[in-house]
Each structure stands twice: as C-alpha cells, then as structure tokens.
Amino acid sequence: MTKIAExxxxxxxxxxxxxxxxxxxxxxxANSIWPLPFATSCCGIEFMATMGxxxxxxxxxxxxxxxxxxxxxxxxxxxxxxxxxAPVVRQVYDQMAEPKWVLAVGAxxxxxxxxxxxxxxxxxxxxxxxxxxxxxxxxxxxxxxxGVMRIQDLIKNEPLRRRHSQEYQELLESYNIK
Amino acid sequence: xxxxxxxxxxTAKFGESISHEIDxxxxxxxxxxxxxxxxxxxxxxxxxxxxxxxxxxxxxxxYPFNKGAExxxxxxxxxxxxxxxxxxxxxxPIEKPHVPTLTGLFASANWQERETFDFYGIxxxxxxxxxxxxxxxxxxxxxxxxxxxxxxxxxEDKADRFFGR
Numbered sequence: 001m002t003k004i005a006e007x008x009x010x011x012x013x014x015x016x017x018x019x020x021x022x023x024x025x026x027x028x029x030a031n032s033i034w035p036l037p038f039a040t041s042c043c044g045i046e047f048m049a050t051m052g053x054x055x056x057x058x059x060x061x062x063x064x065x066x067x068x069x070x071x072x073x074x075x076x077x078x079x080x081x082x083x084x085x086a087p088v089v090r091q092v093y094d095q096m097a098e099p100k101w102v103l104a105v106g107a108x109x110x111x112x113x114x115x116x117x118x119x120x121x122x123x124x125x126x127x128x129x130x131x132x133x134x135x136x137x138x139x140x141x142x143x144x145x146x147g148v149m150r151i152q153d154l155i156k157n158e159p160l161r162r163r164h165s166q167e168y169q170e171l172l173e174s175y176n177i178k
Numbered sequence: 179x180x181x182x183x184x185x186x187x188x189t190a191k192f193g194e195s196i197s198h199e200i201d202x203x204x205x206x207x208x209x210x211x212x213x214x215x216x217x218x219x220x221x222x223x224x225x226x227x228x229x230x231x232x233x234x235x236x237x238x239x240x241y242p243f244n245k246g247a248e249x250x251x252x253x254x255x256x257x258x259x260x261x262x263x264x265x266x267x268x269x270x271p272i273e274k275p276h277v278p279t280l281t282g283l284f285a286s287a288n289w290q291e292r293e294t295f296d297f298y299g300i301x302x303x304x305x306x307x308x309x310x311x312x313x314x315x316x317x318x319x320x321x322x323x324x325x326x327x328x329x330x331x332x333x334e335d336k337a338d339r340f341f342g343r
Binding site: 083116 | 264313314317328329
C-alpha cells in the first residue's frame with residue numbers, strides 16, 4: 001500500500017492516536033500547499049517542467065495552482081523582477097491570507113542574479129519576506145522540488161502561535177506590512 | 179531611389195548647410211542642427227519623389243568627450259514606396275539638451291521621444307506629454323548617460339572587491 005504521509009510523533013493505543021494539534025495542522029497544511037506561481041522568465045519554464053508529469057509536483061499535494069492570491073498558501077516568485085514590477089509582487093503578497101509562505105526561485109528572484117543594473121530589483125526580499133531561496137540560473141526541477149520540500153519542513157514545524165508572535169510582527173513591520 | 183538622387187533633392191532645397199556622409203553600408207547620413215530638423219524631416223516626408231513616410235526609429239546617444247555636442251538623437255527615416263532609408267543625426271550640448279519634437283509630423287515619435295527623454299534626458303520641445311515611459315517614475319536620473327554607473331548602487335554584496343576588481 002502506498003504511504004501518503006508519515007504520521008507525526010504521538011501515542012498510539014487500541015482505537016486511538018494522540019498527538020499535538022500543531023503537528024496535525026502542520027501535517028495537513030504541508031501536504032496541501034496551494035502555490036501561486038509568479039513566473040516572469042526562464043525559472044517559470046523550469047516550473048512548468050516541475051508541474052509536468054515527469055517531475056510531478058502533485059506528489060507533494062501541490063497540483064492545485066492558485067492563480068488568485070486569496071486562496072494561495074505559497075507565493076513562488078520565479079524570474080527577474082524589475083523595480084517597476086516590485087509593487088505588483090508586494091500587492092500579491094498583501095492579498096494572500098495568513099498563513100503564507102514565499103519561495104524565491106532562481107538567482108534573479110533571490111538576488112537580482114546577473115542583472116546587476118538600475119532597472120532590476122536586487123532580490124525580492126527587498127519588498128516581501130522570503131522563507132526559502134532556491135539557487136540556480138535557472139534551477140533544475142529537482143531543485144525547485146527541493147525548495148518546496150524545505151517549505152513543507154517549515155510548515156510542519158511551525159508552531160501555531162508563530163504568526164501572532166512579537167518576532168513575526170516585527171518582521172512584517174520591517175517590511176512596512178499592515 | 180539612390181543616395182545621389184536623394185542628396186540632389188535635399189541640396190536643391192537646403193543648399194550646402196546640411197553635412198552628409200555615406201557610411202560603410204551605403205547608408206546616407208545627414209547631420210543637421212536642431213533648428214533645421216523639423217523642416218528637413220517634413221521635406222523628406224512630403225516630397226513626392228522621396229516619399230519618406232515612415233519614421234523607423236529614433237534613439238539617443240551620449241558621447242561624453244564630444245564637448246559642446248555630448249548628446250545626440252539619431253533618426254532613421256524610411257520610404258516604403260522606394261525601399262530607401264536615410265539616417266539623420268542631431269547633436270546638442272548636455273547643458274541645454276533641447277531638440278524639437280517630431281510628434282507634429284509622426285505620431286509614432288511620441289513614445290520614442292519619451293523613451294529617449296527617459297534614458298538620456300533629452301528635452302523634446304513641443305512634445306505633448308514628455309514624461310518617463312519605461313523606468314520607474316521615482317527615478318531621479320537618466321540611466322544611459324555615461325556619468326551614471328550601470329550597476330544598482332544601492333547594494334553592497336555585489337561590490338567590486340568580491341570579484342577581484
């Protein structure tokens with residue numbers, strides 16, 4: 001039989017299984033991420049391969065792309081972001097509901113990449129907080145999948161109170177969010 | 179239509195005041211002063227023999243060591259009827275980069291002049307809406323002028339010392 005996901009740590013007995021709420025919710029969230037692909041260039045092409053049947057992101061519960069930020073859990077920024085486009089990335093991030101995560105795919109989204117120039121945003125972490133960076137120019141689909149798995153790890157281990165914590169509020173404030 | 183015939187028509191109209199040369203590819207180059215530009219382009223467009231009704235492109239250029247004529251605008255004007263084209267150059271000093279607009283002759287000059295203004299700061303007198311078109315509105319300089327660095331100067335992790343420069 002195919003195993004769908006590892007059960008979290010807990011106490012098993014006859015007819016019951018007990019674990020913490022954090023872990024159950026983390027498990028559910030991590031295996032049903034709805035990504036919002038914000039693809040502007042070649043990394044977006046690699047993402048198409050990642051979604052395709054050879055690499056099949058559906059195995060990780062992420063086959064349902066959300067092209068509306070309202071329902072998305074994970075913002076995947078793939079490609080060069082021009083400074084003129086930075087407010088758009090920011091607006092998409094603002095429109096996503098909590099909890100939300102951000103994956104910067106490729107050198108350009110992470111740091112501006114080879115485009116060290118007046119018109120290109122030098123990394124999307126200038127405008128939105130980023131959870132995981134995927135290196136590569138462009139990264140192979142395996143690397144993108146690895147990035148999504150690192151996001152899954154973050155989601156699984158995130159305490160339920162994290163989004164209310166002082167630290168998280170300060171992070172958002174440093175980006176002038178809310 | 180050939181360069182000789184075109185030059186003949188232009189010299190008959192404007193005399194010897196327009197300097198010209200033929201480049202390595204056989205393209206006729208005319209260099210004019212800003213106040214001659216509109217008359218010349220109007221003549222090229224409206225003359226029945228030349229019939230140059232298509233402004234192919236328009237762009238700026240910066241020669242920082244060309245004192246008194248640092249900034250230039252280059253126009254390519256094409257005749258669809260004769261399959262013939264001419265390049266026109268105008269040079270202005272960087273302190274007073276004023277060039278008359280061609281929007282009265284070619285509507286297509288509107289966006290191209292805005293782009294040239296955006297990147298070189300050349301002021302097209304008479305343009306109906308001279309504001310930035312490609313760069314951010316907040317940008318405070320004209321990035322393709324040679325006195326500005328190409329790199330984004332706001333970041334430190336791509337400084338020259340990290341690359342042995």
